[in-house]
Amino acid sequence: MANDKLQIDQNELAAAWQRTLPEWIKDADKCEVLADESDPSALRVTINTAGHQAYSFDFKVCYVDSREVKVEVVDVEKNNVAIDERTDPMQQLIQDYTRHIHECAQALQQLTHA
Template sequence: MANDKLQIDQNQLVAAWQRTLPEWIKDADNCEVFADESDPRSLRVTINTAGHQAYSFDFKVCYVDSREVKVEVIDVDKNKVSIDERTDPMQQLIQDYTRHLHECAQALQQLTHA
């Protein structure tokens, strides 16, 4: 489906994600959603974990088409210092958050799939 491009303004998309994503992550965690300045089909998402770990996960969410997103990890910080995200506990958290990002994108399909 070559015509299945994202038909929504990036600012509207950011606003929709800001409203919807908190429903898909743990109540104690918080998230921020920004427009990706270099790519109108992409968003930047930061998820800050609750508790004393103070982990922060930065993701790029790119719309492949109006329904499918590609999620990639940009950085993982602990107390504002980059850490190795390849450890098993980090990979588990990354998988969980990636799943939540995909679930949020699915929840917004009525908006993104015109």
């Protein structure tokens, strides 16, 4: 398992995610993917929902190995104010976006799986 580490530059990976993730989320939603400066095997993903809801979801996406990612919710904001993400509607959105992030990771496997 130790040799199943990511073999791709973190910034290159973030750029690939930035290109690919919009294909998996709603057309009107916006996303930003950055390399996590404190963790070389992680990315920071921010998804801003469309419409007047103005929700912003921050996720940390860690590569467990070259194929599998672990997704953590870091923060949820509405109109730039942190809100409680434990409510049912928020949990539903978080589950949807988490699924889309996993789908994106699968779509990028030819890049990440050496």
